Amino acid sequence: MTYGAEPTARFLRACRHLPVDTTPVWLMRQAGRYMPEYRAIRAKYSMLEIIRSPELAAQVTLQPVTTFDLDAAIIFADILPPLIGMGLHLEFAKGEGPVISNPIRTPYDIDLLATPPAEETMPATLEAIRLVATELAPRNIPLIGFAGAPFTLASYAIEGGGSKHYARTKALMYSEPAAWNRLMTKLVTVQGDYLIKQARAGAAALQVFDSWAGALGKQDYIRYVQPYNAMLFKMLAGAGVPVINFSTGTSSYIEEVAAAGGDVIGVDWKLPLDEGWARIGYDRAIQGNLDPATLLAPWREIRPRVDDILDRAGGRAGHIFNLGHGILPDTPVDTVRRLVDYVHERTAT
C-alpha cells in the first residue's frame, strides 16, 4: 500500500510500522458517556440527532482530544446508520439500544436492499469528518473514520437489534447461502464506498468494526465472513490510508481474522498481546488490548496491567495502545487522563 510521504503523527507512524517517540494511544468510544461534556450534549440531543448534525458530531468528536493527550480522534458516529440508506428502519429506543422495525427475514428482503452511495445517505458524517479534519490539521492529530464490517451489520439487520445467540443470522447463513452471499456483497459495496468517502473527506485512517464476528466458530468465520472482509479490505487498499481490522471474541482464530486484511489488527483482551502479535505476525501493526473494565479499578491495579501490555509489546514499532473494546460509561475521567499520560511517559524513548 502506498500512502505518500512518511507521516509525522505517531499514531499514523505506528499504523505503518515506523518508529515512534512514544507509544500512541487512543480509546474506543473515547467520546462517550463517561465524559461530562458528552453527557451535557446527550441531555439535549438524541444519538441520531448528534450523528445527523455535522456541527454537533464534530463538537463531540473533539471533546476527548481536547481533554486528554490522545494521539488520534475518531469521528463520532455509529455503525448502524448506513443500514437506513439500504432501506431498514432504525431507531435508538431509550434503554433498549438500536431496534430495526423491518429486519431482514427472507431472501426477498435482501433483494430489496438498496446500495446508494455514501454521499447520499451519510452526508452528515462525511461533513463532520471535513469539519474535524480541518480543525485538527494544525494540531497534527489524525482523525479515524470507521464503519461496521459486513457480518456485524448483517447480524443487526437480521436480528433487528442486539442478540445473544444470533440464531436468525446463523439460520439464514446456513440455510440460504446464496442469499447470504448477496447480503454480504451488498454490505461490502455500501461499507467500502462509505469508508473510501470518509478517507476522501479527511479521515487519515479507517477502522472496520467486526464486533460480532466472535459469534462464529473458526470454520464458519472462514466460510461466511472472511471472504467478504477480504473483499472489503481489498477495496480499502485504494483509499490511501491505513486500515485497522478490529474484532472481538475472535482470539481463538485471530490468524484468520488477520488473513482477511488490514494494516493494523485490533485485538480484544482475551489473548496476551505478545501471543496475539506472534500469531498475527510481526509484519502487521497491532492495536490493544486493555480490558475496559480494568479502568473501574483503582490506579494501583490498573498500572501493572498497562505495564504488562507494554512489556508484551516489547517496544516494537507498530503497537497502538487501546482498550480491547469501548470504554465503559462508569470510567472515571481522571483514570483516563492518568492512563493516556502513563502510556506516553512509560514508553518515551
Next chain:
Amino acid sequence: MTYGAEPTARFLRACRHLPVDTTPVWLMRQAGRYMPEYRAIRAKYSMLEIIRSPELAAQVTLQPVTTFDLDAAIIFADILPPLIGMGLHLEFAKGEGPVISNPIRTPYDIDLLATPPAEETMPATLEAIRLVATELAPRNIPLIGFAGAPFTLASYAIEGGGSKHYARTKALMYSEPAAWNRLMTKLVTVQGDYLIKQARAGAAALQVFDSWAGALGKQDYIRYVQPYNAMLFKMLAGAGVPVINFSTGTSSYIEEVAAAGGDVIGVDWKLPLDEGWARIGYDRAIQGNLDPATLLAPWREIRPRVDDILDRAGGRAGHIFNLGHGILPDTPVDTVRRLVDYVHERTAT
C-alpha cells in the same frame, strides 16, 4: 481417580476414555422449551416451582430420554438456586431472566454469605436425583448432576443478573483481591458440597458450568478463576464419578481451562474439535461441539457439520457428542431426533 468397576453405559465409558460401540450423545438443556411436553409443564409451573418439586423436576428430566435415544439424562435444575441458600434473594422475572435483588456490592456482603450444606438448601434437587436415578437404573442411562463454577456464580451474585460487560464483577475482583478470594472459596465450599451430594444421591457424572469464564482474558483467568476451579475439581475427585469441566468463550486459552481439572473438557464451537483436543491433550476426554444455532438450519446443512465434528474426533475413545452450549428454544424436535440417531449410526463400529 477410581470409579470402581468398568461401566457399561457408553456415556460413562467415554468419560473414562474406554472404547464404545458408538459415540455417546446428550445435549445441554435437552429438557427445554423446544419440547412440547416441557412447555406444557412450564405453562402451569414457574421455573423455581419445578426445581423445588422433586416429582416435577424428575418428570421434566425424563422427558428427553423418553423421546430421544440419548445416552445420558441431566437433572433439571438451574445453576443459581444455591445462591439462595447463601443469603441472596433470587427471582426469575418474566422475560427478564434471573434477578438478584440484594447483589453483592461490598466485601462486607461477602462476609455475610452463608455456606450451609446442600441437603439443607437444595433438598428438592437431591431428591429429584434420587427419583430419576432409580427410574433410569434399569435402562442403564446415567444421570448427570451439575452446578455452576465459582466465577460464573460470583458474576451473577455481583451483577445481580445477566451482564454484558461484567463491569462490577471485574471492578471487585481487581480492587478487592482478598474479598474476591473469600467469595470464591465460599463458592467452592458450597458448590463442592452440592456436587458431591448429587453424586451420593445417584448422579453418575457431574458437570461444572463455567458459562461466563469467557469474559476474562487469559491472565485474569489464570489469576482469578483457575485456582478456585482447581480446588473444586480436587474436591470432586473424591466423589467417585467422572467430572465434566465445561465453559464457553475460553477457546483462546482452553489449555488453562483444562489445567484446572476435570475428566472431560466441554468445549464450545469456537475451535474445531481436533484443534481443541490437541491443545487439551488426548489423555482427557472431550465433549462437544456443534453450534446450537446449526440446529435451526435444514438437515442437509446440519449433517456435514456433524460429520465434520465426528471426523475431527477421528474415532478416538473419549469423545462425547454434544452442542457447544444449550439447545435453542426454536429447535425443531424432529431435528433433535435426527441428530441423535445420526451420531449413533455414523459412528457405529
